[in-house]
Structure formats: C-alpha cells, structure tokens
Amino acid sequence: MRLTREAVLHGAFTILDEYGLGDLTMRRLANQLGVQPGGLYWHFANKQTLLAAMATSIAESATHASASLPEPDGWRAELEAISGRFRAALLQHRDGAELVAAGYALHPGSGEPLESMIKILQRTGLGVDAAQAAAAALTHFVLGHSTEVQSHDQLRRAGALPTDEDRLPDPDDSFNLGLGIFLDGLAVQLDGGAARPTSRQSSASR
Amino acid sequence: MRLTREAVLHGAFTILDEYGLGDLTMRRLANQLGVQPGGLYWHFANKQTLLAAMATSIAESATHASASLPEPDGWRAELEAISGRFRAALLQHRDGAELVAAGYALHPGSGEPLESMIKILQRTGLGVDAAQAAAAALTHFVLGHSTEVQSHDQLRRAGALPTDEDRLPDPDDSFNLGLGIFLDGLAVQLDGGAARPTSRQSSASR
DNA sequence: ACCTGAACACCGTTCAAGT
DNA sequence: ACCTGAACACCGTTCAAGT
Numbered sequence: 001m002r003l004t005r006e007a008v009l010h011g012a013f014t015i016l017d018e019y020g021l022g023d024l025t026m027r028r029l030a031n032q033l034g035v036q037p038g039g040l041y042w043h044f045a046n047k048q049t050l051l052a053a054m055a056t057s058i059a060e061s062a063t064h065a066s067a068s069l070p071e072p073d074g075w076r077a078e079l080e081a082i083s084g085r086f087r088a089a090l091l092q093h094r095d096g097a098e099l100v101a102a103g104y105a106l107h108p109g110s111g112e113p114l115e116s117m118i119k120i121l122q123r124t125g126l127g128v129d130a131a132q133a134a135a136a137a138l139t140h141f142v143l144g145h146s147t148e149v150q151s152h153d154q155l156r157r158a159g160a161l162p163t164d165e166d167r168l169p170d171p172d173d174s175f176n177l178g179l180g181i182f183l184d185g186l187a188v189q190l191d192g193g194a195a196r197p198t199s200r201q202s203s204a205s206r
Numbered sequence: 207m208r209l210t211r212e213a214v215l216h217g218a219f220t221i222l223d224e225y226g227l228g229d230l231t232m233r234r235l236a237n238q239l240g241v242q243p244g245g246l247y248w249h250f251a252n253k254q255t256l257l258a259a260m261a262t263s264i265a266e267s268a269t270h271a272s273a274s275l276p277e278p279d280g281w282r283a284e285l286e287a288i289s290g291r292f293r294a295a296l297l298q299h300r301d302g303a304e305l306v307a308a309g310y311a312l313h314p315g316s317g318e319p320l321e322s323m324i325k326i327l328q329r330t331g332l333g334v335d336a337a338q339a340a341a342a343a344l345t346h347f348v349l350g351h352s353t354e355v356q357s358h359d360q361l362r363r364a365g366a367l368p369t370d371e372d373r374l375p376d377p378d379d380s381f382n383l384g385l386g387i388f389l390d391g392l393a394v395q396l397d398g399g400a401a402r403p404t405s406r407q408s409s410a411s412r
Numbered sequence: 413a414c415c416t417g418a419a420c421a422c423c424g425t426t427c428a429a430g431t
Numbered sequence: 432a433c434c435t436g437a438a439c440a441c442c443g444t445t446c447a448a449g450t
Contacts, residue, residue, distance in 0.1 A: 003433080026424060038426075039434050047424065098311075101350075105304075105357035109374050129375040130383060137384035140350025141343055144307075148342065151311035168315050169335040177336060178343035185391025209414080232443060244445075245415050253443065416449070423442060430435070 003035055005043045012054055013093065020154065021095035026050075048106070055103025056111065058096050062089040063112045075124045076183055079117065083142055083179055086113050090146040095154070097146035104143070114139050124190055138182055145175055209241055211249045218260055219299065226360065227301035232256075254312070261309025262317065264302050268295040269318045281330045282389055285323065289348055289385055292319050296352040301360070303352035310349070320345050330396055344388055351381055 011033045015024050026047055030037040044050040062085045072081050090097040104111065109132065117135035118128075126134065149171045155161050168174070217239045221230050232253055236243040250256040268291045278287050296302040310317065315338065323341035328334065355377045361367050374380070 025422090027422085036435050036437095037424080038436080041425070042433055101353075105353065106361075108354050108358050108361070129379065133375050133380035133383045134387060136351070136354065136380060137347055137387060140354075140384075141346050144346025144350050145342070147307075147311065148314050148346075152314045155312075155314075169339050173335070174339035174342060177339045178346075181340060181343060181388060181391035181395060183391065184394035185387035185389065188390035188394065189387060231441090233441085242416050242418095243443080244417080247444070248414055414450085417447095418445105419447105420445080421443095424440095426437105426439080428436090428438105431433085 001034075003033060003039065003043065007033065008040060008043050008050070009053060009057070012050060016054070016099070017094050021098060051099065052103050052106055055100045058089055058093060059086075059100050059103070060112045061092070062086040063116055075120050076187070078120045079138065079183060079186075080179065082113050082116055082120070083138060086139075086142050087146055087175060090143070091150070095150060097143055097150050101143045101147060104139070109136070126190070134186060141178055141182060145171075145178060207240075209239060209245065209249065213239065214246060214249050214256070215259060215263070218256060222260070222305070223300050227304060257305065258309050258312055261306045264295055264299060265292075265306050265309070266318045267298070268292040269322055281326050282393070284326045285344065285389060285392075286385065288319050288322055288326070289344060292345075292348050293352055293381065296349070297356070301356060303349055303356050307349045307353060310345075315342070332396070340392060347384055347388060351377075351384060 008029070011029055012024060015029060015032060026040055027037045030040055033040075040050075044053070062082065072078055090100060093099070104114075114135050117138060118131045121131035121134050122128065148168075152168060214235070217235055218230060221235060221238060225234075232246055233243045236246055239246075246256075250259070268288065278284055296306060299305070310320075320341050323344060324334075324337045327337035327340050332340065354374075358374060
C-alpha cells in the first residue's frame with residue numbers, strides 16, 4: 001500500500017497513545033507502517049516536522065472542535081470555554097501536553113488556541129501586547145497543569161510513585177481554581193474587579 | 207585527577223551553558239572530563255538522575271540565594287519576590303527552564319520553590335489543597351514564560367526566526383503583567399478584592 | 413573504590429539505486 | 432514519484448576486567 005502523509009501521521013498517533021512520546025521513534029514508526037525508516041523522509045523532512053504536525057493537529061482541535069456549539073457570551077465565559085476545550089484536547093492523547101508545549105517552543109507566540117485567546121482579550125479593550133502576554137500566561141498555565149497531570153499518570157503506569165504520600169489535589173479542582181484566579185485577576189486589570197458572578201461552585205463547563 | 211560527583215555536575219553545567227541541553231550527552235560530558243563514558247555511571251546511576259540533580263540545584267538557588275536579605279512583608283510581596291528569584295535562577299543557565307520543568311515531571315508537587323510558595327499561601331488562610339493548586343499554577347506560569355523566552359533565544363542563535371514579524375512583547379513586561387494578573391486574582395479569592403496597592407507601575411524587583 | 417575497554421542495543425538522517 | 436538497502440555518525444547503558 002502506498003504511504004501518505006496522513007497515514008504517517010495516523011501511525012504516529014497510534015504509537016504515541018499506546019507507548020508514549022519516548023517510544024515514538026522514526027524506526028519504530030516505519031516498522032509499524034511496514035516501511036523502511038528512510039521512506040518516512042519523503043513525507044516529512046525530519047522528526048521535528050512530524051512532531052510539529054502532531055502538535056498542531058492536537059492544538060487546533062481545541063478551536064474548531066465545537067464550531068457549531070453556541071458561543072458563550074462575555075470574555076470570561078469565552079476564555080473559560082476555550083481553556084476547557086484546550087485542556088480536553090491535550091488530555092485526549094498520551095503526552096499530548098508535552099508534545100504541544102514542545103511545538104510552541106518552535107513557533108513562540110503563534111498558533112492556536114493562543115491566537116483565539118488574543119482576539120477575545122483584544123475585544124475587551126486590552127492592547128495588543130497586553131493581550132498577547134495574558135494569552136501566553138493562560139496558555140502556560142493550561143499546558144503546565146496538563147503536563148503535570150499526564151506525567152503523573154506516566155509515573156503511575158511505571159509503578160514509580162513515592163507511596164502516594166504527597167497526593168496531588170483533584171486535577172479538575174486545581175484546574176478550575178487556577179483558571180478562576182487568572183480570570184479574577186484579569187477582571188481586576190480590566191474594570192477594577194467588578195466581575196466574577198458566581199465562580200465559586202462552577203465546575204467543568206458543558 | 208580523581209572524579210567527584212561535584213566535578214561531574216560542574217562539567218555538565220559547563221556543557222549546558224555553552225552548547226545547550228540538546229548537546230549535553232553522557233559521552234560528550236565524559237570526553238570533556240577526560241574519562242570514559244562508563245565512568246560517569248559510578249557517580250550517577252543514569253542520565254536522568256544527573257539531570258534531576260542539575261534541576262534541583264537551579265531550583266533551590268531561588269530559595270536560599272538571598273537568605274540574608276530582608277524578607278518582604280505580606281503574602282503579595284513575598285510571592286512577588288520568590289517568583290522573581292525563581293525566574294532569575296531559571297534564566298541563569300541556558301535551557302534552565304526546560305531542565306527544571308522536566309525535573310518537576312519526575313517529582314510532581316514537590317521541591318523548591320514550590321514548597322515555599324505553599325507555605326506563604328497557607329499563612330494567608332488558604333486550605334492545603336487550594337494552596338497547593340495556587341502554587342502549582344504560579345509555578346507553571348513562571349516555568350512556561352521562562353521556557354518561551356529561552357527557546358526564543360535558542361531560535362535566534364540558530365538564525366531561525368520568521369522575519370521578526372510576530373515579535374514577542376518585552377519579556378520583563380509580559381512577566382510582570384502575568385504575575386500581576388495572578389496576584390490580583392489571588393487577592394480576589396482571599397479577601398474579595400481589597401488588595402493591589404499600586405501594582406501598575408511596579409517593575410522587576412531587584 | 414573507582415575507572416577502562418569494549419561491547420550491546422539502539423537512535424535520526426542521508427542517499428545512491430531501484431521501480 | 433516514491434521507496435529500499437545500506438551506510439554514517441551518533442546515542443545511553445552495562446559489565447567484566449584492571450588498578
């Protein structure tokens with residue numbers, strides 16, 4: 001069977017989900033596709049390019065995934081929604097957060113869902129630089145939080161957890177708390193702290 | 207000359223600062239120390255352990271670095287100070303942020319300066335879980351922001367920057383803005399938003 | 413106790429040559 | 432156009448054997 005760029009990408013995701021990012025090698029991928037290692041380089045210039053394509057695929061699924069859903073109103077609800085979808089997209093694949101974080105390092109300040117966040121923030125009246133910085137900060141939180149959760153999963157799989165003494169707080173709770181802090185702080189910067197309707201008992205949206 | 211654990215660590219930092227994390231290999235390190243690759247494994251069980259020791263060394267320097275300096279008063283000033291020192295420590299070594307971030311993945315929820323942050327937050331009356339989650343969020347921001355800055359430096363060094371079209375905002379500005387958002391949001395969660403004395407023109411402390 | 417020598421089992425990438 | 436075969440220049444790690 002003829003190899004396609006999409007088939008390579010699909011095979012890469014299969015290995016990622018089953019064995020993790022550390023075991024995703026070009027040789028292993030070639031082997032799984034029934035092809036010689038060198039054959040992959042006709043479809044992707046190098047491994048970095050392949051990983052970047054995977055990262056983009058994951059990150060963009062956070063934006064156009066629910067294009068038909070009713071968009072929430074207000075910057076706070078919009079940022080809450082896009083952050084939640086971003087997080088869900090990262091957690092969809094094993095080591096997804098680490099993969100996307102590595103992708104951001106190659107193209108800093110660009111890509112989705114960062115650019116959507118910037119637009120939402122600019123609509124609040126924030127300047128370009130401030131919107132960029134705030135969106136980056138929110139992105140760093142979501143990526144960092146998801147990376148921590150997934151590497152914790154990884155450690156459990158390997159059976160290398162220190163007695164479960166320092167147990168992490170519930171991931172959903174800590175995510176919502178961190179997101180709440182950020183959005184409250186943003187509200188302060190925007191209009192002097194008149195926001196936050198009832199964010200106390202708000203759980204994972206949808 | 208006899209090899210010591212400290213000499214290995216020192217040699218590793220030399221290679222890190224000069225060539226970056228990607229070029230820090232056990233063979234290269236051994237070569238620089240005038241030793242066979244296998245010799246390193248008497249002092250460090252494996253590469254991961256060596257990298258973890260480097261990460262700990264960087265991260266802890268953010269805590270006991272200015273032990274004699276007058277501690278600022280109030281949780282806000284304390285968190286501002288420790289975040290700034292953490293950031294400075296990460297930027298001290300090439301790829302320092304990436305290295306420390308990888309170290310956190312091995313021991314999630316523990317280590318410095320995270321634990322110092324948790325203590326500061328608990329003194330404000332926050333519960334253990336909330337303090338842990340907030341400290342983690344702040345840590346994710348500092349690590350993410352510093353990683354972005356350093357990988358941007360890396361790209362400039364390699365001459366692989368897309369025309370400087372999407373120029374990043376000034377790092378100090380975006381750091382202070384992100385930190386300000388977080389601290390403002392924390393103030394809201396704590397006492398309903400009575401804080402933020404004059405955080406507008408506050409720049410990088412010390 | 414501390415390190416050498418030499419091997420094992422891998423990597424990513426290149427590139428002539430085949431079809 | 433698309434892939435094979437085979438090589439190049441590396442990796443981390445192990446472990447008998449030396450000192």
